[in-house]
Amino acid sequence: MKIELKKFGQLLISRPDGKEAWLAAKAYTLSDLDDSEKIEVDFNGVLVLTPSWADEFLTPLLGTYPQRVSFLPSTNQTVNSSLEIISK
């Protein structure tokens, strides 16, 4: 399954927005996931990602589906810097 983050917006900035996105993803996107299906996170089309938004969406995604989530490469520096921060 590929999750296109741009479908949650181009500016992914605040914690409340990240939390709401996660709740929506659980209800409408991830509910279709097969038991062992891998998840790819696609940052294409995202203009700004902050660690606050990422922490509310990606951190629980990684925790809920351990070993099943991968991030597609991005040239966007806010994406790469945010991912680096939340991975620490």
Added chain:
Amino acid sequence: MPKQQINKKNNIGDIEQWAIDGDKKYPKDKYYCPTRDIFQARLTGFLEGLRKKLTDDNRAFLLTAIVGEIGNNSFDHNLGKWLGAPGVCFGWESNNCLIILADRGQGVLTTIKKVRPKTNTNQEALRTAFTKVLSGRFPERRGNGLKFVRQVAQTNNIEISFYSGNALCFINNNEFTIKPAAKDVPGTLAIIKF
């Protein structure tokens, strides 16, 4: 990009004065964001303008991310506890490569002291906020926003002067310093030069 001094005769200087004096000098409405969604809307316009001015899109995105983190911090840590007018003031002057954000919230020391009671000074509080992954809203897992702000500023030639109480955190490519401030800001004030 040249780094300009704040011209107190320009309207954007009102934001700094509001951060210090509170309601005595209210900034123009165009800067005032009483709620998070209004701040987000202004942030969208800010990015659009910045992309037209800068040749480097990534730089515009990084600046927007910094402003987004700082501005949303104001709402995250002061909802229901604003000492003055609720919300943030957010203004910018593209020609002067200058951004100012301010709130009349509790200040960083009050927030940090809730989770680290032995924090006694504004300088200690700023050092914790910018260097430690520590949530001021325990038990929620938070606390990485200002670390991100510092990292992005230091690696992208962005200068930040962040005030809270009687302390200043100064960040640029070559420096990360916490020191006494010449001004007393009850909430927070961020002056960003890029």
